[in-house]
Amino acid sequence: MIHQQKLRFSTRGRGTYNISDKIEDCVKKSGIKSGICHLFIQHTSASLIMCENADVTVREDLNRFMAKLVPDGSPLFRHQDEGPDDMPAHVRTTLTQTSLSIPVSKGRCDLGTWQGIYLWEHRTNYHKRNIAVTVMGE
Amino acid sequence: MIHQQKLRFSTRGRGTYNISDKIEDCVKKSGIKSGICHLFIQHTSASLIMCENADVTVREDLNRFMAKLVPDGSPLFRHQDEGPDDMPAHVRTTLTQTSLSIPVSKGRCDLGTWQGIYLWEHRTNYHKRNIAVTVMGE
């Protein structure tokens, strides 16, 4: 069995957004009990990560780490068509994930206790982001 | 066909652990001849990587690289609930993989000659780590 649907998110600029509940809804809707839930973000300046879901400072630290590793407006980058955060967003995406797969068991995402699914917006402005969800299994 | 099982590993602290044989066992057990073997580690402070399997210095160098890129106890990090290696473990996980998929062909993981599947423990202490394995195919 295969279930496919698109999710559309409005981000409020750079930062992480917990999308676990929305993904869980897709799995429920699919009626699939065991298999895989595959996520694919259709952009190159936002990405997907699994991250600790209890303490917000984890994601703040993560953002601070990335801001230092890939600084906005770095003289290293020539591609600045859309501003100083343009190329850093592409690099951040490459260092994290465009696609993510999660096991489905007993009709649910089989996550660890402290795991959440996050959309990571790397641009400083608001954006619309599409995620293609494919649930495959029985 | 779908085969799901859980693997549980005891790590002896930070470092890489070759789990290729255990994954191969799951594929054999599944009876699936062609498809995909999907791995998902249910934690946010340990991760999965494919890595060179012949020379141990590769993984030592990799650990040294990560220790420099994401230093334990860095003043950049506020989240230190479980010690100086807590937040670095989350960052290292984000920069590597929580889920990994391997092609299954002729009833085996279709790896390249020099590829091994590794669990990468990022915490300095011993931990129990769960990996959810899903083999899908025919």
Added chain:
Amino acid sequence: MIHQQKLRFSTRGRGTYNISDKIEDCVKKSGIKSGICHLFIQHTSASLIMCENADVTVREDLNRFMAKLVPDGSPLFRHQDEGPDDMPAHVRTTLTQTSLSIPVSKGRCDLGTWQGIYLWEHRTNYHKRNIAVTVMGE
């Protein structure tokens, strides 16, 4: 339904190679209308990324970023069997992707407008690179 095939690429040294058309061909050949296209590069010194497909400076900047983050011949690395670019190639692979999954919808890879699929060669010399393609679905 499952379709598996191998693709073989000849690289001309370090850099990114757009393989989107070749992957699209595999999906067409499979006859699968909806599901997932799974890619797996059978090497530990070359990797797979999704990247912006319009402006070549994006990939040039990406290469420059990686060259600075993981310098060839760094004294940090002991593994130098095949030269100064040997260990950096393994690190670059670990920081990007060995496996990549793309949703298949209406018989095509369901990519975003600006997304391309790239093989990233991390060695400075020419290499032959194998990618195992598995298309699963209906």
